[in-house]
Amino acid sequence: MSRFENLELSGENEEQPSRQKGLVKDEGYYLAEAQTAFENGEFKAALRSYGKVIEFNPQNVSAWTGQVRMLIEVGEFKEAKLWADKALEIFPSEPELLAAKAVALARNGDLDGALIFSDTSIEERGNT
Numbered sequence: 758m759s760r761f762e763n764l765e766l767s768g769e770n771e772e773q774p775s776r777q778k779g780l781v782k783d784e785g786y787y788l789a790e791a792q793t794a795f796e797n798g799e800f801k802a803a804l805r806s807y808g809k810v811i812e813f814n815p816q817n818v819s820a821w822t823g824q825v826r827m828l829i830e831v832g833e834f835k836e837a838k839l840w841a842d843k844a845l846e847i848f849p850s851e852p853e854l855l856a857a858k859a860v861a862l863a864r865n866g867d868l869d870g871a872l873i874f875s876d877t878s879i880e881e882r883g884n885t
Contacts, residue, residue, distance in 0.1 A: 784813035791823055800830040818848050825857040829864060837861035852881035 780786070791806035804827035810820035821844035828837035841858035848854055855878035863871035 784810055784817065787813065788817070788820065791820070795823070795827070800827050803827045804831065815847070818844075818851050818854070821848065822851070822853045822857055825854065825861065829857065829860055834861050834864040838865060850881050852878045855881060 787806045787809040791803045791810065794800070794803035794806060804824065807820045807823040807827060810817050811824065814820070821840070825837050825841045825844065828834075828840060838858065838861040841854060841861055844854050845851070845858065855874050859871045859874035859878060862868075862874060
């Protein structure tokens with residue numbers, strides 16, 4: 758028998774179940790959830806998670822871009838354009854948002870506007 762067996766360190770011993778910390782649902786958590794949902798083709802779930810990220814941090818450009826992209830994926834093209842406009846007020850030269858707005862405009866039938874935003878996205882050195 759070890760003489761250290763009955764030592765209590767920081768109020769716990771091996772026989773007591775260790776307390777697990779609760780899962781922290783923060784900006785990073787919801788961003789990961791959104792990405793996973795997107796990769797699994799669960800666009801509405803991704804849309805909700807990107808919305809949560811924006812609630813935590815309205816300056817998270819990837820969440821705004823994801824929100825617009827998910828609206829496009831679920832066929833909400835007019836709504837996607839509105840969200841892109843809101844996001845571009847905050848991030849006027851973000852290439853990924855410009856590209857997403859180009860797609861929304863194209864899906865709405867505004868090909869001239871789509872070309873303008875697409876070209877602008879490329880000029881901003883976007884990779885989408």
